Amino acid sequence: MKTVPHRLYLTEEQMPKQWYNLRADMKELPDPLINPATMQPATEADLYPVFCEKLAHQEMDNETRYIDIPEEIQEMYKMYRPSPLIRAYNLEKALDTPARIYYKFEGNNTSGSHKLNSAIAQAYYAKEQGMTGLTTETGAGQWGTALSEACSYFGLDLTVFMVKASYEQKPYRKAIMQTFDANVIPSPSDTTNAGRAILAEHPDTTGSLGCAISEAVEKAVTTPGYRYVLGSVLNQVLLHQSIIGLESKIAMELLDEYPDVVIGCAGGGSNLGGLIAPFMQDKLLGRANPQIIAVEPASCPSLTRGRYAYDFCDTGKVTPLARMYTLGCGFIPSPNHAGGLRYHGMSPILSKLYHDGYMSAISVEQTKVFEAATLFAKMETILPAPESSHAIYAAMEEARRCKETGEAKTILFGLTGTGYFDMTAYTAFHDHTMTDYIPTDADLEVGFAGLPKIPGIQE
């Protein structure tokens, strides 16, 4: 094994020039999207009113294995990438583990997370198609910030529907988006039919990603020159995020390393799908057999306690239906501080891979997550985002198991972002006022009861 530096940065020449499309190597593909207007499989053209054409194509493209990253996107990637692959020497020491722990740190940019990787791509294709504006939703605010930066860079207008819980917990996130000229609206709002309907039914709701999606889609399809973009769940997003895994794999190869375990937090699946992409490829092609673990909040356990079923991607039921692990699009998660993981569903690609046994999943209570986050911060001097800290928790548990068994496993996890805008949560943890929320089976049944009926497919 080579000497491993604390932080390994690829050179610009070593950076990937293509994204990797995991679907091209899957033995069985995810089930097709269903158009809610016809209840038939959606075509690429069905998506055009909502998505830019090239993005709609990427969404449906199950065959092209490698897709060239346009020059303009590569240029903007170079403004904050490559992100470092970091060896967690101090954390290893603190845990007294024989395991070697690596993490891919995506938080060293103003959006504070990996979200910029797809924001840039989606804004670029919108500009290329002559659009004038975009709409989106944001949970923790990281996606909204990322898209604000990308739209400002490419000269596009942007309206962001921000989950009300986050809007109130994170006023500074809103201020950053405004610095990049975005129009930020707390969701549910009275500016859309979808928002008004949800407010009528649940006047005190603190919102959810699903609900904010409905509002953003409605605004996009009713505003000329606008399209909608989404920061997670979609196949196109996982495609763009494959840059995380591709860079990680190249960096590990330079160190003569290969992960025995790959761990990512999972909300809609954007980071997890991107991080694991090339390692899952190895697994699908029988070249290697890394263990792959998704970590989700106990308050919103779509993989570990959800149903594998067709469901809307949003609360307002305006999006296509996807077959995925879901808690039901009517499920409104309790206000866990990891706003970015408060989503009722899960990427259809990841759902299928999980369903077919290629990866495992665990769920964790937030107090345990913040305990891990605090230790990590002290050891590694990076204050992690609550979302990312789910992966930290699982990596630490794995490293502790290695201590018991004596195995010197190589662990790779995704540190998706920083927690600078999550200090309300850290303070709650510090003051012992943080509590855990675990839905009861009865709570979940309410969400499942609302799963849509699709004639001949899901009765």
Place this chain on the structure above:
Amino acid sequence: MKTVPHRLYLTEEQMPKQWYNLRADMKELPDPLINPATMQPATEADLYPVFCEKLAHQEMDNETRYIDIPEEIQEMYKMYRPSPLIRAYNLEKALDTPARIYYKFEGNNTSGSHKLNSAIAQAYYAKEQGMTGLTTETGAGQWGTALSEACSYFGLDLTVFMVKASYEQKPYRKAIMQTFDANVIPSPSDTTNAGRAILAEHPDTTGSLGCAISEAVEKAVTTPGYRYVLGSVLNQVLLHQSIIGLESKIAMELLDEYPDVVIGCAGGGSNLGGLIAPFMQDKLLGRANPQIIAVEPASCPSLTRGRYAYDFCDTGKVTPLARMYTLGCGFIPSPNHAGGLRYHGMSPILSKLYHDGYMSAISVEQTKVFEAATLFAKMETILPAPESSHAIYAAMEEARRCKETGEAKTILFGLTGTGYFDMTAYTAFHDHTMTDYIPTDADLEVGFAGLPKIPGIQE
């Protein structure tokens, strides 16, 4: 000229193993510190009650040109260094300038600034000497955060006196320090004699760095096993911060570049002194003649409107006296948002170099600074700290002059940190509620009238 990547990171092997001590090459040294108890030049031993012995030695060492960085400090540096040297391609394009703009970005760590470079060194030497705790003051909160991280890493207690204006503007900064187990107290406080005296005279003061220093020093000298550490002004701090300039110079050499102009923001001088160190050496030794520019806030213009005189480093008059550019230790600056630049004096080393004509200085109103910051954020996708944005403003002005004259100058500036905890200020700028504060000559006379009398030296 070689192809210049957007971001250049040195490898661990290329990182400097020694700090550079600018004093060893100065033609004339700064005047000695004066012990306020004796009104005679202070000895190294005079400093021992306040500073750790090795740091007191570094403070007084005018001769050793290069000082080895202890292994343990190098190890912790590797957790967030090297910091990137970034070519501002997009900013150049936006300004349509023939100039080549580079910046050394020190904000990619949880402290959010360059302050960690000296915090680690000072905490290390305290631990080595068997101390159990440290005290300090913090303005913008970056130094306090940095020291919290360093103390947590080395297992030391820490009490931080935080300038009240910042404590109120930046509650999240306080929360981060608490995450790293620091005890954070708003200054002036009623926990010290110095704080109580200031509160009695100015009950409504929002505090100042000078005042917080008095409190921190008092707490250190009255608590067994404690020492005081300071994040700026001191010679030892400039020594540790020379890592910024040394890395910058190595990176520029790899690109076959050398700066015509080096620009840094200046509060107490820690970043500026560190950034310019090796370039000033070239100037002192006649090897090159880069222009060196300090940029300070118009609200606290120590270099541009201050007096070169002996003064206390703190408001409470408990520290040694230093000859420096000062507004008088009784000067309480108006609440400019760049809390890190609200200091009445300036590093004695930089003061001497400025006095002797080796560098120039300008002052800027904060609204202009935030205008520059916002453009920079949009172009470079990094949200800069208000402090750093003073340097951005000056670099942009220089690049605009190059556009007029057609000169293709190479500009290097220090981007000391990120503005994630300064969103209150960005919001004020965005909402047009931000105003400028420029002290009148009469305001300054009040500060100058309080300059100390030193028999035979300053009557």
